[in-house]
Amino acid sequence: MTEAPKKLYIKTYGCQMNVYDSERMAEAMGGQGYEQVSSPEGADMILLNTCHIREKAAEKVYSELGRYKPLKAANPNLMIGVAGCVAQAEGEEILRRQPLVDLVVGPQSYHRLPALEARARGGEKALDTDFPEEMKFEHLPTRPKPRRGPTAFLTVQEGCDKFCAFCVVPYTRGAEVSRPVSRILKEAEGLVEQGVREITLLGQNVNAYHGDAGGETWGLAQLIRRLAAVDGLDRIRFTTSHPRDMDDDLIAAHGDCEKLMPYLHLPVQSGSDRILKRMNRGHTAEEYIRLVERIRAARPDILMSGDFIVGFPEETEEDFRATMALVEEVRYGQCFSFKYSARPGTPAAERPMVDPAEADDRLQRLQALLTRQQKAAQDAMVGRTVGVLVEKPGRLPGQVVGKSDHLHAVHMTAALAPGDLVRVRITESAPNSLAGALV
Numbered sequence: 001m002t003e004a005p006k007k008l009y010i011k012t013y014g015c016q017m018n019v020y021d022s023e024r025m026a027e028a029m030g031g032q033g034y035e036q037v038s039s040p041e042g043a044d045m046i047l048l049n050t051c052h053i054r055e056k057a058a059e060k061v062y063s064e065l066g067r068y069k070p071l072k073a074a075n076p077n078l079m080i081g082v083a084g085c086v087a088q089a090e091g092e093e094i095l096r097r098q099p100l101v102d103l104v105v106g107p108q109s110y111h112r113l114p115a116l117e118a119r120a121r122g123g124e125k126a127l128d129t130d131f132p133e134e135m136k137f138e139h140l141p142t143r144p145k146p147r148r149g150p151t152a153f154l155t156v157q158e159g160c161d162k163f164c165a166f167c168v169v170p171y172t173r174g175a176e177v178s179r180p181v182s183r184i185l186k187e188a189e190g191l192v193e194q195g196v197r198e199i200t201l202l203g204q205n206v207n208a209y210h211g212d213a214g215g216e217t218w219g220l221a222q223l224i225r226r227l228a229a230v231d232g233l234d235r236i237r238f239t240t241s242h243p244r245d246m247d248d249d250l251i252a253a254h255g256d257c258e259k260l261m262p263y264l265h266l267p268v269q270s271g272s273d274r275i276l277k278r279m280n281r282g283h284t285a286e287e288y289i290r291l292v293e294r295i296r297a298a299r300p301d302i303l304m305s306g307d308f309i310v311g312f313p314e315e316t317e318e319d320f321r322a323t324m325a326l327v328e329e330v331r332y333g334q335c336f337s338f339k340y341s342a343r344p345g346t347p348a349a350e351r352p353m354v355d356p357a358e359a360d361d362r363l364q365r366l367q368a369l370l371t372r373q374q375k376a377a378q379d380a381m382v383g384r385t386v387g388v389l390v391e392k393p394g395r396l397p398g399q400v401v402g403k404s405d406h407l408h409a410v411h412m413t414a415a416l417a418p419g420d421l422v423r424v425r426i427t428e429s430a431p432n433s434l435a436g437a438l439v
């Protein structure tokens, strides 16, 4: 008689790298007889894959854990684990603050999760927040899923050496490391065999990629060109890039590599040189704007995306206006903006905060401008013909939804299935999506 699979519920917070990690952890636990389920009720193991980037993100973890008390009371064999960046940043503190937790695993130790789970099952409080020499992905077992959706994430680089003054990532994810080209290629080919047609290459600073290619060291552009030669892989994207690592080859690839999609997330955080310097970003506003110009010269229709922080310590109204001016000049197609959150252990956390009401007001003004730009970029697609990769059925009968080359959601009424890549003429721009017809 075979044993019934144990149930694993994973809840993922934070960035796409956590989404990818959660998939890989589920695969690794698959080897231990676990099957992933979509609700915590009745689970044998609950794993929270957490984010520490802003205070709110970290606090969510504790309120979520509190909600599992009745589940643990009903099933004393339930294992509760905390993974991800809160696990790395707070480690033992989590075990102290929330006794329901059985195991804590940092983002670089996931390949040790099966062993940790076994220790926790033995009654121990298991903790591993090392930065091991070996890289987790090359040691994580995979259990291939027979078929998957048309898009996938693939982490190629991890960690960050930039130490922006506000950011926890260099502490939670450790130093920059790149995976070898051969491993990435093998994984990409496997994904394509499972039905994937679009891969988004991930890294905290993905364009700092410098991976071993059989003795040589390749940059991200070389990796992309090699992946573009994989039959059946039709689209390549990457995120998140740092302006300082946008080299000539990568800019050129946006012009000459057809499979590389015309969308680039290139955070700048602020438009004030004074603030950029205090943030330790390593470039000026002008350098960023010139960089965007060069990228647009290589690929004129590229859609730019970015991240901004408002209310960074000592940001004045004048600094903020410089941010607004930069946004006006760049014209973003998509953007994310955040109110500064002081993170323990980062240099900026020691500095005087901007009045919270003032920071809120700036955030609103910036978001209003970004929303207008986003809408303008979307409206400008009407009348154009673009590629769309179908992802799923739409809400209306006969309708499907996919993503355009520029990452807009596009609705169509057509007899298409997930994975179909089609040319679509955009006919309409709705608040959060486009509508189009097959050409």
Ligand code: SAH
Binding pocket: 053, 054, 166, 167, 168, 169, 204, 205, 240, 241, 242, 267, 269, 307, 308, 309, 338, 339, 340, 341, 342, 343
């Ligand atoms: N590696 C990426 C960013 C990762 S964090 C990069 O360098 O661009 C994602 C975004 O969260 C950042 O771009 C920044 O805008 C925001 N962020 C990071 N730390 C923050 C903090 N302490 N307060 C508010 N926003 C923050």
Ligand code: SF4
Binding pocket: 160, 161, 162, 163, 164, 167, 168, 169, 170, 204, 205, 242
């Ligand atoms: Fe954080 Fe800066 Fe590194 Fe991005 S580049 S992860 S914002 S320290």
Ligand code: F3S
Binding pocket: 013, 014, 015, 016, 017, 018, 050, 051, 052, 053, 084, 085, 168, 169, 172, 173, 204
């Ligand atoms: Fe959050 Fe860690 Fe990603 S702090 S944004 S989950 S790298």
